[in-house]
Amino acid sequence: MVNSMNKPVLHRDDPALVPLTGNVKVTRQDWLNAALDVLVNNGASQVKILTLADRMGVSRSSFYWYFKSRADLLDALLDHWQSRNTDALIRQSALPATTITAAVCNVFHCVLDARLFDARLDFAIRDWSRRSDKVRRVLDHSDRRRVDALAAMFARFGFPDAVVRARVLYYMQTGYDDATLAESLEERIAQVPAYLYVFTGQHPQPGEVEALAAYARAASDDE
Known part of the structure; x- marks a missing residue:
């Protein structure tokens, strides 16, 4: 118009x-x-x-x-972060999968695709939370939602220790991202089978890692 x-x-x-x-x-x-x-x-x-x-x-x-104000803009930033990152992780963990290793690969999409999950934004929010009680409360609530979603994913596949496994997966990945290791994409992909076994106690089925690798390479080419 x-x-x-x-x-x-x-x-x-x-x-x-x-x-x-x-x-x-x-x-x-x-x-x-x-x-x-x-x-x-x-x-x-x-x-x-x-x-x-x-x-x-x-x-x-x-x-x-x-x-309405700067405070209104800051609230909008928090809303955007939750809809961008938290909701994305929850959606990925709820996707249909025939095995737990395939389900974890769905979650790994968040790690490999910045269009899906913005890790830099996540750390900016965490840094902000150190100086704002309000943001800390929002972050804590978001972390609980994420862990709950991952626990539900493990529970779907009959894991009695679903909450513990969810915490290990989530907080390990958070620390891993924070470490900013100098790894190539191919190095990360090569380690996926071992990580899947550590997180689930099961080896990936044929084709699962290959499908994740293809997704990761396509996401890298699009950046």
Whole structure:
């Protein structure tokens, strides 16, 4: 849609509200994307309205078309993180699988595909939680949801120690990512069968690791 000046009309999130015209050049998602970039690279303390406006070359007044305040933007960042990362891990753990090793491979998609699960954002949230009790509570709740989902995955396959295995898988992977080991993709893939055995006590079935490897290589090519 264009206006009488043949300029794009930007709509507010609520379609019942008046379209944005004039000097408004960015959308709500633009503000959120800029804030996410600052959060990941510089920390939550640097997520400031004026800083974001300068980065995008717009007036900070346009910020208030989409957010009530800086606190509202910070809440939106937390919501985005939960829908991006926490919900993705929960979905992957609930996918149909014929074996527990195949189910864990589904979860490994989160580790291998940044489009599915943003590890850098996860660590930015964890860093933020060290300075915010509110964020700490949100993070703790998210961690519980993730572990519960993994425990449910193990329980589907009859593991009596499902919660313990879920914790081992989840917190080992969190620490593994934090270590930022200098491993190539092929090195990581080569270790998958052993990791699957450690996590599940079972060896992967033929084709499971190969399918995961194919997914990982395709995700790497798309980055």
